[in-house]
Amino acid sequence: MTEFGQALVNAIMLGGFYALMVIGFSLIWGVMGVINLAHGEFVVVGAYLTWFMNRHVGWEPFVALVVVIPVMFALGYLVQRVLINRIIDRPPLVSLLVTYGLAILIANSLKLAFTGTPRSVTTALSGFWRVADVTIPVVKTIDLMLALAMMAALSLLLTRSRLGKAIRAAAQNRRAARMVGIEIGSVFAVTFGIGIALTGAAGTLFSLTQPIAPFVGLPLTLRAFAITTMSGLGNISGALFGSMALAAVEVFVGTYVPGVGTNLGLVATFVVLVVILITRPQGLFGGLPPAEE
Amino acid sequence: MNRRPPCAANASPLLEGRGIGKSFGGLAALAGVDVAVYPGDVVGLIGPNGSGKTTLFNCLTRLDGLDAGRIHFKGVDITDHQPFQVARMGMSRTFQNIRVYRKLTVIENMLLSRQWRGARWPGLLRPSRPEVTERADDLLEFVTLVEQRVDLAGSLSWGQQRLLEIGMALMSDPDLILLDEATSGVNPLLVDAIRDRIMTLNTTHGKTIVLIEHNIELVADLCSRVVVLDHGEKLADGEVGAVLDDPAVSEAYFGRRGLNG
Amino acid sequence: MLEIAQRQPIRWLRRSGLLVLLVVLALLPLLAARGDGDGMVNNSTLFSLTQMLMLVTLASNWNFVSGLTGYIDFGHVAFFGLGAYATGILMSKAGWPFLPTLAVGALSAGAAAVLIGRATMHLKGPYFSIAMLGTFAALREIARVARPLTGGGPGLTLPPYLNRPLFYYLALGQAVLVVALYRWVRRTEFGLMMLGIREDEPGAEMRGVNTIFVKTSAFGLAALSSGIVGGMWAYQNTFIDPDIVFLDSRTIDMAIASVLGGLGTIIGPVIGAGLLYWLRDVVWASFLQWHLIVQGLLLIGIMLVLPNGIIGLLGDRSGLDPRRIWARRRKR
Ligand SMILES: Nc1ncnc2c1ncn2[C@@H]1O[C@H](COP(=O)(O)OP(=O)(O)OP(=O)(O)O)[C@@H](O)[C@H]1O
Ligand SMILES: [Mg+2]
Numbered sequence: 049m050t051e052f053g054q055a056l057v058n059a060i061m062l063g064g065f066y067a068l069m070v071i072g073f074s075l076i077w078g079v080m081g082v083i084n085l086a087h088g089e090f091v092v093v094g095a096y097l098t099w100f101m102n103r104h105v106g107w108e109p110f111v112a113l114v115v116v117i118p119v120m121f122a123l124g125y126l127v128q129r130v131l132i133n134r135i136i137d138r139p140p141l142v143s144l145l146v147t148y149g150l151a152i153l154i155a156n157s158l159k160l161a162f163t164g165t166p167r168s169v170t171t172a173l174s175g176f177w178r179v180a181d182v183t184i185p186v187v188k189t190i191d192l193m194l195a196l197a198m199m200a201a202l203s204l205l206l207t208r209s210r211l212g213k214a215i216r217a218a219a220q221n222r223r224a225a226r227m228v229g230i231e232i233g234s235v236f237a238v239t240f241g242i243g244i245a246l247t248g249a250a251g252t253l254f255s256l257t258q259p260i261a262p263f264v265g266l267p268l269t270l271r272a273f274a275i276t277t278m279s280g281l282g283n284i285s286g287a288l289f290g291s292m293a294l295a296a297v298e299v300f301v302g303t304y305v306p307g308v309g310t311n312l313g314l315v316a317t318f319v320v321l322v323v324i325l326i327t328r329p330q331g332l333f334g335g336l337p338p339a340e341e
Numbered sequence: 342m343n344r345r346p347p348c349a350a351n352a353s354p355l356l357e358g359r360g361i362g363k364s365f366g367g368l369a370a371l372a373g374v375d376v377a378v379y380p381g382d383v384v385g386l387i388g389p390n391g392s393g394k395t396t397l398f399n400c401l402t403r404l405d406g407l408d409a410g411r412i413h414f415k416g417v418d419i420t421d422h423q424p425f426q427v428a429r430m431g432m433s434r435t436f437q438n439i440r441v442y443r444k445l446t447v448i449e450n451m452l453l454s455r456q457w458r459g460a461r462w463p464g465l466l467r468p469s470r471p472e473v474t475e476r477a478d479d480l481l482e483f484v485t486l487v488e489q490r491v492d493l494a495g496s497l498s499w500g501q502q503r504l505l506e507i508g509m510a511l512m513s514d515p516d517l518i519l520l521d522e523a524t525s526g527v528n529p530l531l532v533d534a535i536r537d538r539i540m541t542l543n544t545t546h547g548k549t550i551v552l553i554e555h556n557i558e559l560v561a562d563l564c565s566r567v568v569v570l571d572h573g574e575k576l577a578d579g580e581v582g583a584v585l586d587d588p589a590v591s592e593a594y595f596g597r598r599g600l601n602g
Numbered sequence: 603m604l605e606i607a608q609r610q611p612i613r614w615l616r617r618s619g620l621l622v623l624l625v626v627l628a629l630l631p632l633l634a635a636r637g638d639g640d641g642m643v644n645n646s647t648l649f650s651l652t653q654m655l656m657l658v659t660l661a662s663n664w665n666f667v668s669g670l671t672g673y674i675d676f677g678h679v680a681f682f683g684l685g686a687y688a689t690g691i692l693m694s695k696a697g698w699p700f701l702p703t704l705a706v707g708a709l710s711a712g713a714a715a716v717l718i719g720r721a722t723m724h725l726k727g728p729y730f731s732i733a734m735l736g737t738f739a740a741l742r743e744i745a746r747v748a749r750p751l752t753g754g755g756p757g758l759t760l761p762p763y764l765n766r767p768l769f770y771y772l773a774l775g776q777a778v779l780v781v782a783l784y785r786w787v788r789r790t791e792f793g794l795m796m797l798g799i800r801e802d803e804p805g806a807e808m809r810g811v812n813t814i815f816v817k818t819s820a821f822g823l824a825a826l827s828s829g830i831v832g833g834m835w836a837y838q839n840t841f842i843d844p845d846i847v848f849l850d851s852r853t854i855d856m857a858i859a860s861v862l863g864g865l866g867t868i869i870g871p872v873i874g875a876g877l878l879y880w881l882r883d884v885v886w887a888s889f890l891q892w893h894l895i896v897q898g899l900l901l902i903g904i905m906l907v908l909p910n911g912i913i914g915l916l917g918d919r920s921g922l923d924p925r926r927i928w929a930r931r932r933k934r
Contacts, residue, residue, distance in 0.1 A: 083728045085676075085735075134906060140727055141674050145857060146905045148676065152854055153898030160891055266739060266850065273732045315743050318736035325725050325733060402808055428810035442801035445794075452791070453798045457810040462819075465792040513810055 051303065053182040059292070059299040061185075064192035065257070066275060066291035069250035071199055071284060072243035073272035078282025079219040079239045081140070082132055085147040087272050088265030089154035090244050094120055094251020095260045096162055102169040102255075109169045109256050110190065116248045124244025128237040136236065151265065159262040166259035191253045198246060203284050205242075215239050219282065267314045274321035294320060355380045355415060355517055355549050356432070361400050362409030363393075363573075370396040372573040373409065378517065383543050384551045385560035385581070388570035389593060394553045395437050397570065398519050402434050403427045414517070429458040434519035435506040437553070443495030447486055447505060450494050451477035454509035477512065484508040485534065500527035507538060518542070520552040524559065532559075539563055561585060569593070627651075627774055631767035648766045652838070654879035655773035656831050659780050660852070661859035661871035663824035663831075666784050668857070669866035670793065671817055672800035673723065674731045677738030679852045681711040681825035683745070685832025690758045690842045691751060700763075704833040711829025712822045719818040726803075742848035757843025760836060769838045776834075777872075780827050785868045796820055800866070851894055854901065861904050864913025873912055 073087045084090075094116050101112040131150070135142045176185040206212040218225040218235045226232050254260070275294055279286030294317060301316045354377040363371040370393045378384055386394050399405040401412060403424045411420045419427050433454075442450050452469045455476070469477075481487050484504040489497060494505060503523055510518055520539070524532045536559060542548040543563075554560045560567060560581070567584040569576040571593040577584045584590060631648060660682065668674045688707030692698040722733040745752045752758065787793045795816045798806040807813045836842050855878065856871075863874030882893065908914065 083732070131902065131906075138909070141672075142905050142909070144674060144676075144728060144731055145861065146902050148854070148857075149898045149901030149905070151898070152851065153895055153902070156894040156898065160895065266735075270732070270736050270739060274736075277729070315740045318740040321736055322721065322733055325729050326721055404804060404808060423812075424804075424807045425810050425812050428808055433810075434808065436805070440802050440805040442798055442805070444801055445797060449794060449797075453794050453806070453811070454809045457812070460791075465795070466787065466790045468789050469791055469794075509809065 050181040053180065055299050055303045057182055057184055059296040061188040061192055062299060063288075063292035063295035064195040065250065065253050066271060066295055067288045068195035068198055068246060068253065069268060070272045070275045070287050070291055071202060072245075072247035072250075073269075074276045074279070074282055074284075074287050075202070075246075076240055076243040077276060079215055080132070080136060080236055082136065082143045082147070083140070083273070084243075085144060085269055086151035086154055086265075087247060088268030088270075089151045089158075090120070090124075090247045090265075091251040091254055091268050092158060092260065092262065092265045093123070093154060094248030095255040096158060096167070096251075097248065098252040098255040099167045099169050099260055102171075103167075108173075109171050109252060110173075110194070113194075113249055113252050116252050117245045120248025120251075121241040121245035123241075123248075125237045125241035127244070128240035129233070132240065133233050133236060151269070155262050155265055162262065164262060166261045168259045169255045171256060187256050191256060194249075195253065198249060199284055199288065202242070202246065206284075211235075211238065267317075270314065270321070271317050274317050274324070277321065278324055352379055353416065354378060354413075355382075356401065356413070356551075358397075358401060358410060358412045360410035361397065361407060361412070363396055363400055363405060364408055369573050371400065374570070374573070374575050376401075376568060376575075376578075378549060378551055380516075380549055381543075381547060382549050382551075382566060383539070383564045385564035385567040386551055386553045386570065387555070387557070387560060387567060388576070392570040393573040394570055395521055396573075398434060398521055398551075398553065401519065402432060425457070428513065428515075429456070431513070431516040432519070433510040433513050433515040433517075435503070435510050435521055435523055437521040437525070439499070439502045439506060441494040441497075441502050441505055441509070443493065445494060446491050447481065447489050447494055447497070448474075448477060448491060450505060450509055451480060451512055454512040456513040458513075480508045480511050483511070484538065500531040503527055504531070504535065504538075507535070511542075515548070517549045517551070520550065522553050522555065524554065524556060532556075536563065557585065624778070631770055645766050648770050650879070650883055652766070652770045652773045654875060655770070655777045656835060657855055657859060657875040657879065658777040658872050659773070659831050660828055661856045661863075661875045662777075662780050662784055662868075663828045664853070664856035665860040665865065665867075665871045666787075666824045667821050669860055669870075670788070670796040670800060671820055673817065673821075674727075674857075675734045675821075676731045676853060677734030677736070678824075678828060678856060679848055679850065680734070680738040680741050681715055681828040682832035682835070682852065683738075683741060683847045684711040684714055685829030686836035686842050686847045687745065687752060687832075688829070689833035689836045690753075690760055693760050693837070694753075694758045695751075700833075700837055704830050707833040708826045708829040711832070712826030715825030716818050716822040719821040720814070723814060723817045723821065738848060738850070738853070742844050745844040745848065753843070755843060757841060757846075760840045760842070762840045763837065769834060772834055773831075776827070776830060781868065781872060788868055792816065792819075851897065854897060858897065858901050858904070860911075861901070862908070862911055864911030867911070867913045870911050870913045877912075 069091055072090075073084060076082055076084050076087075097116050097119060098109050098112040101107045101115055102109050127150070131146065132143065135146055171187060173186045173190065176183050177189075178184070206215065214225070214230050214235050215238075217228070218230060218232050218239075222232060225235075258264075271294065275287060275290040278293065279290035297320055298316055356376070356378040358374065358376045361371050361374045361376075362369070374393070374397060376397070386397065388394055396405065400407055400410075403412075403419065403422055403426075407420065411418060413419065414427065414430055414432060417430070419430070422430075442453065445453070452473060455469070455473050478487070478490075481490060484507055486497075486501060486505060486508065489501065494502065497505060503526075507520070507523060510520075523539070524535050527535065539550060539552070540563060543550055552560075552563070564581055566579065567581050568578045569584060569590050576593055577587050577590050630651065660678075664675060664678050667678070685704075685707035688710050689700070689703040692703040692706060693700065718734075718737055722730055722737070725733055746755050748754070787796075795806065795811050795813075798809075798811055799813050799816060803813055832847070836847070839846075855875075859874035859878050860871045861874070862870075862877060863872065864870030904911070
């Protein structure tokens, strides 16, 4: 029973992180039709940024968010302006190759800048609560709260603000949005910026629970893809649900199947992904657009 | 008009669909439609926009999965066939929003639509045989595209692409041809050419044809039978004159106005 | 007809140029033997050329699937890896001689591709790409975990055998064969079907093309060939572990070589691979740790600036334009 309760708590905490990690990916894919294969690398950039503020400036990792969010927003804005906007109307293969190139570029630049040695942040919040033999770490609880808060904020932004309206209009019909005078290039750049800012924030949460290394991005991209495929593009509550489901699979497989290390979590993700893709090519909630045209 | 007489009703149908149902989300695009096409027929399939005509074609060619119903072609139940198997059995079609291989040449488009029935691995590993190329060239003549033989299909005009699609549909020497708005967006001169070709195919080559058409005049001209769809249901099915005079049909098609008013 | 007559000398030139190139490539190792390893062609040049020829083959395989059928495969290195591990395991654990392990590696890579392809090639566009990326990442983890068989993270050591000319000739032979084979297939009905799938898959299916058969056959053939390269690479390297075998930058190399030369053309990946190696050895050999960064930039740059690759620059003169091929066979 304790084992089960512990696994459940772990799954919820991990799911919260996944939800924040995936939402930027889902937003960018949903609004622009770009599958950002450099997504995991942006998480890692956010994590290194947090580590840098923690190590060299001495800030508490959570405080680093005030730097991470604006810096990552600017980075995302820039990437969209100079790179993605140029290829947005070309076949999807082009954006796949370009963002894959970007992933390699970022991962290896990180290795050059920070070497391959894994880095960890230090935090004063390393305590935990015990509830009926189940351990609940303080850091992960804050992680979960922050993730939920940021997702709620994004949801409000998209539904309540003029910017959100413009973003949704651009997502639905690029040409029509252009015609009613929406400056689509900057709407996209802002969208990409918001997506990357959230992704960077997920990097901060990441840094608090795992060591950071340059090449841990790809598994995160794969997870983001799996979750988005499950939950439908740009669907925030779906993303939360899908993240929890994937985290539950990973944690419970890790807990109950003997001889399975954490590394195989990725294999579990992949199995889930392929099964979903093959059995439900339209996504679990029917949110995926046709891949052609 | 020298149209073939419609076949006797007691002949067995070439294509028969029973109770075909198909929905997209909550919308029933087809709600239990029965169709039968007899050898030698030219059947017109008409109905207002969004009434399910193209969806019916997609179901018959097995591109779309059915929610209900069975389809028989040449007496074989093809409900669980793949589209390519249906095509190889002798059913070919054209598309409402033209589907030619835009970046391939006209002749390559033709060669790529040949009858693949019986084609096996080793046989595929050689260039198209002379008789196939010859057939393609003959058909290009038939659809008046000899001049454009080595042009990229994407560079042809809309009407020429429609003609190319008809040529491609003929490459496999099909028994049944489904034409989806073969004359829409085509200039009047070419419309006449297309009408002419359809007529020849039926009378001279004995092809069975089903055509989706919004041009009622053309339907009246070419077809022996007409099937009318409305909101996914079959509204009428029968001899051309009778169906077009049916007030229920003109009601569905044109609102209050009569067909000629 | 006049136009065709004028083209004859160009084709003749191209053919004899190719012949000269092949003869030079075939004679290179003899120069190396004469030069005692420090002449014009020393062993390390030969090694580097061997790597280049392997990339020619790999890029051609990748392009055969991704360029001709349009299924962008981000996990192709998985099949290279299967070949490498087949050779590695059979030689180091079962004591097999080298050549039979190549056959086993090729067959297991080909069979795996057909099985995986059966599942993943139903997926469209990006879904396929990511499923293959996932396949590759999963295989790498499995190689890490299945320690009794694969040696796990610490890897496997193969019996050392430093016969550079042998590997060179094997790689050269395979590259020539594979490129010739793909060139042949491109002109057959099978090749036409592959292009049809790239242009409009449902359309091809409805015109009688058994698309899943064509796709998986092409995929299996390419994987088989990549499995052979993997086996040769493993033996030549005498050591394998999950990270150097299942290296994502190897897939990137294949993609870059193909798009640099011209995606979907037969000669493009050959030109691209050659150029990439020349750049790597000559231009950025001196600042090695930058090499993958440059690689990423290169991929982005090509997509932005040279979407049709070097062949695209040649335009009509490339002789690869389908209009040209058919003009020569024009009837009447
Ligand atoms: N892939 C699809 N997804 C969702 N809805 C669809 C799809 N295809 C068709 N529909 C819907 O099904 C209904 C029937 O469409 P269909 O294309 O068969 O009509 P049609 O009779 O061919 O019309 P038209 O004369 O305009 O070509 C329409 O309401 C259409 O919106
Ligand atoms: Mg229609």
